[in-house]
Amino acid sequence: xxxxxxxxxxxxxxxxxxxxxxxxxxxxxxxxxxxxxxxxxxxxxxxxxxxxxxxxxxxxxxxxxxxxxxxxxxxxxxxxxxxxxxxxxxxxxxxxxxxxxxxxxxxxxxxxxxxxxxxxxxxxxxxxxxxxxxxxxxxxxxxxxxxxxxxxxxxxxxxxxxxxxxxxxxxxxxxxxxxxxxxxxxxxxxxxxxxxxxxxxxxxxxxxxxxxxxxxxxxxxxxxxxxxxxxxxxxxxxxxxxxxxxxxxxxxxxxxxxxxxxxxxxxxxxxxxxxxxxxxxxxxxxxxxxxxxxxxxxxxxxxxxxxxxxxxxxxxxxxxxxxxxxxxxxxxxxxxxxxxxxxxxxxxxxxxxxxxxxxxxxxxxxxxxxxxxxxxxxxxxxxxxxxxxxxxxxxxx
Amino acid sequence: xxxxxxxxxxxxxxxxxxxxxxxxxxxxxxxxxxxxxxxxxxxxxxxxxxxxxxxxxxxxxxxxxxxxxxxxxxxxxxxxxxxxxxxxxxxxxxxxxxxxxxxxxxxxxxxxxxxxxxxxxxxxxxxxxxxxxxxxxxxxxxxxxxxxxxxxxxxxxxxxxxxxxxxxxxxxxxxxxxxxxxxxxxxxxxxxxxxxxxxxxxxxxxxxxxxxxxxxxxxxxxxxxxxxxxxxxxxxxxxxxxxxxxxxxxxxxxxxxxxxxxxxxxxxxxxxxxxxxxxxxxxxxxxxxxxxxxxxxxxxxxxxxxxxxxxxxxxxxxxxxxxxxxxxxxxxxxxxxxxxxxxxxxxxxxxxxxxxxxxxxxxxxxxxxxxxxxxxxxxxxxxxxxxxxxxxxxxxx
Numbered sequence: 001x002x003x004x005x006x007x008x009x010x011x012x013x014x015x016x017x018x019x020x021x022x023x024x025x026x027x028x029x030x031x032x033x034x035x036x037x038x039x040x041x042x043x044x045x046x047x048x049x050x051x052x053x054x055x056x057x058x059x060x061x062x063x064x065x066x067x068x069x070x071x072x073x074x075x076x077x078x079x080x081x082x083x084x085x086x087x088x089x090x091x092x093x094x095x096x097x098x099x100x101x102x103x104x105x106x107x108x109x110x111x112x113x114x115x116x117x118x119x120x121x122x123x124x125x126x127x128x129x130x131x132x133x134x135x136x137x138x139x140x141x142x143x144x145x146x147x148x149x150x151x152x153x154x155x156x157x158x159x160x161x162x163x164x165x166x167x168x169x170x171x172x173x174x175x176x177x178x179x180x181x182x183x184x185x186x187x188x189x190x191x192x193x194x195x196x197x198x199x200x201x202x203x204x205x206x207x208x209x210x211x212x213x214x215x216x217x218x219x220x221x222x223x224x225x226x227x228x229x230x231x232x233x234x235x236x237x238x239x240x241x242x243x244x245x246x247x248x249x250x251x252x253x254x255x256x257x258x259x260x261x262x263x264x265x266x267x268x269x270x271x272x273x274x275x276x277x278x279x280x281x282x283x284x285x286x287x288x289x290x291x292x293x294x295x296x297x298x299x300x301x302x303x304x305x306x307x308x309x310x311x312x313x314x315x316x317x318x319x320x321x322x323x324x325x326x327x328x329x330x331x332x333x334x335x336x337x338x339x340x341x342x343x344x345x346x347x348x349x350x351x352x353x354x355x356x357x358x359x360x361x362x363x364x365x366x367x368x369x370x371x372x373x374x375x376x377x378x379x380x381x382x383x384x385x386x387x388x389x390x391x392x393x394x395x396x397x
Numbered sequence: 398x399x400x401x402x403x404x405x406x407x408x409x410x411x412x413x414x415x416x417x418x419x420x421x422x423x424x425x426x427x428x429x430x431x432x433x434x435x436x437x438x439x440x441x442x443x444x445x446x447x448x449x450x451x452x453x454x455x456x457x458x459x460x461x462x463x464x465x466x467x468x469x470x471x472x473x474x475x476x477x478x479x480x481x482x483x484x485x486x487x488x489x490x491x492x493x494x495x496x497x498x499x500x501x502x503x504x505x506x507x508x509x510x511x512x513x514x515x516x517x518x519x520x521x522x523x524x525x526x527x528x529x530x531x532x533x534x535x536x537x538x539x540x541x542x543x544x545x546x547x548x549x550x551x552x553x554x555x556x557x558x559x560x561x562x563x564x565x566x567x568x569x570x571x572x573x574x575x576x577x578x579x580x581x582x583x584x585x586x587x588x589x590x591x592x593x594x595x596x597x598x599x600x601x602x603x604x605x606x607x608x609x610x611x612x613x614x615x616x617x618x619x620x621x622x623x624x625x626x627x628x629x630x631x632x633x634x635x636x637x638x639x640x641x642x643x644x645x646x647x648x649x650x651x652x653x654x655x656x657x658x659x660x661x662x663x664x665x666x667x668x669x670x671x672x673x674x675x676x677x678x679x680x681x682x683x684x685x686x687x688x689x690x691x692x693x694x695x696x697x698x699x700x701x702x703x704x705x706x707x708x709x710x711x712x713x714x715x716x717x718x719x720x721x722x723x724x725x726x727x728x729x730x731x732x733x734x735x736x737x738x739x740x741x742x743x744x745x746x747x748x749x750x751x752x753x754x755x756x757x758x759x760x761x762x763x764x765x766x767x768x769x770x771x772x773x774x775x776x777x778x779x780x781x782x783x784x785x786x787x788x789x790x791x792x793x794x
Contacts, residue, residue, distance in 0.1 A: 032641070046507075048505070048506075048507045049506070050449070050506050050507070051505060051507065052447070107504070107505075107507065108445070108447040108448060108505070109445075109446065109447050110444075110445045110448065110504065110512075111512065112509040112510065112512060113509065113510055115507075115508065115509060115523070115524075116522075116641065117641075118519050118522050118523070118524055118633075118641070118642065119632075119633045119639045120517070120524060122515050125513075125515050126512070126515070127510065127512075127515055127517060130639075131639060132638065132639065142638065143630065143634060143635055143636055144636065145561075145636050147552075147561070148552040148561065148563075150549050150551040150552075151550045152549040153548045154547040154573075155544075155545040155547075164542075164544070164545065166545075176551075176668055177668070236515075236516045237540060239541065239542050241529065241539060241540070242514075242516045242527075242529065244429070244514075244515070245515065271573055271574070
């Protein structure tokens, strides 16, 4: 009897999910991929006996030049995988430096995920696998054995936009049990992103936990709103249901977001223990979020002491004729005259927005508006934005 | 100049992600899949010109019988897709009833996700796509325009297990702004699950928001812990890093979790505004979580007024010889004598644990221990567990 019960429990393990996910049991291939070796080389494997060709592509491979409407741009490289006599395709990378990498498989021309690796992230409408090579900068991206902050998905009322909206909020370790008040970083995503982008692709919670634990950053609240004003939440999380995310939702860069940003600040300051003054408010964003950062911070020119423009888009669209984009130079000057602690601009040397950023810096130079500038390698990529976040946050408050 | 800037912004949209996710732009196929028609039929599409055969599989198809160590079990059906002259494979389902469904594609024998549908869920180590057919029961699974609770991923100290552990907590709409105290449901996952299972596969936040908004459930806090005592968090979220989840972690059913469950209750009652008494505590779980529910509720026999055993495993493993599993009958009798409001048992007619549940009910009948019993169609599947949750929660508090 006992033996039978024990057998049943073993079978319970095997048959935990009978119809829905019985599939889950039998589908997952019993091979290891990716396998990270001691020397930080990585082997990718895929069981696909009937495939004619399998490649791996990802940002761990050297980039290649690709034609585009912008001329040649960088694209992730591809490597051929080799099939063994059991139908398992394999590729072993050279030693890789510490980083959070992404990859996909290309099977007979069809790009898809690695069924042996459940760790995936969504970037706009595409899902790729990820892995981490430990050490160096990548230590910030891991969950280490440090105290952890809380990540909440919450909804706030935006009277200006006439809807409840979803927002992601990181509160630092100890927030719930202390009576302390905290400074706030408002952290904005790029085009095609939403309130999930920074916490997922940006590893914000891990970065903040690690920086705070190491004494490199002050404990702070990080607020990650949704910059697409036609959405109440990320695709799949809101009242619009499941639909394919697009790069540019309507009304993302027409001033509506900037003009209603105070709804977010009001919500945060009424609902969290924060120090509600300029010297304890920072705002930063990547690409479109850098655009929003630039415009929000000068439109409310005495609100933030710290600005971070990561690979920022900077120029308004020609159809953006609303009040937010009038008198840009005048409001920048007011912002400068009001004073601030840090206006931080970072961009990669091969970013397609490099020229636009250079022109913007020239404008600031002409105005004698102070800023700090970091020029990195690489282009318009998440790898850079994670690095910029780890560089920016220690300078705050 | 303005035209050029406008063009740049358009290109910004196209080239938001240059290396990492430039791929994201070009990879996503520009076809719609799944397409849900007005009559609730669904068309699945995949661009794969070089494939020799493509099938779709999922729980929207009639199940088929599959051989297994348990004899014949239900497995998801498969349907052949047909290729058009552009290399797009297509299958149109018949009209489907309201439900949250999952599916995958099988391409030349290789099972993978739909690259046109970024909505996916992880079940143990496998990732599948999902879609919702609206109406009926499925209305509970959608994000409707009702007030929304907050979902927090937080870490608590478990002195008994000697580690900080991640936990998912749903607080109802209004929690943050009221001074009210709330009852608590402890909701436990099955083997292979973790603190992400109920919130993701179980649609707990949507179900709770909808039930509360419709006046069908009382506002309550729902606590979703991780029942694998060797993990501090779900795979990929904890200090163990990225590793392939398995069905049965070590020490999941050996009494360790049950013996340390008070660490969780203590954390919740010290950190949330709760009504900390038996009549405002409920505990429920699926499969292994039903096992944990049964054992925790009798091991602490005067702690919970509401128990929910969803497709529960019920018998201890033969190597589970610890204190928790001694005197099961005696502690059950104590639990009965102490009194409770609801002991709710639900299972599907084709569940492989049906016999075990029948034996357990017979035991309770012999003891005259009161319980309510719901017998559903189907087997050991998430579809049932979501339904059981919507049936159980309205009976609480």
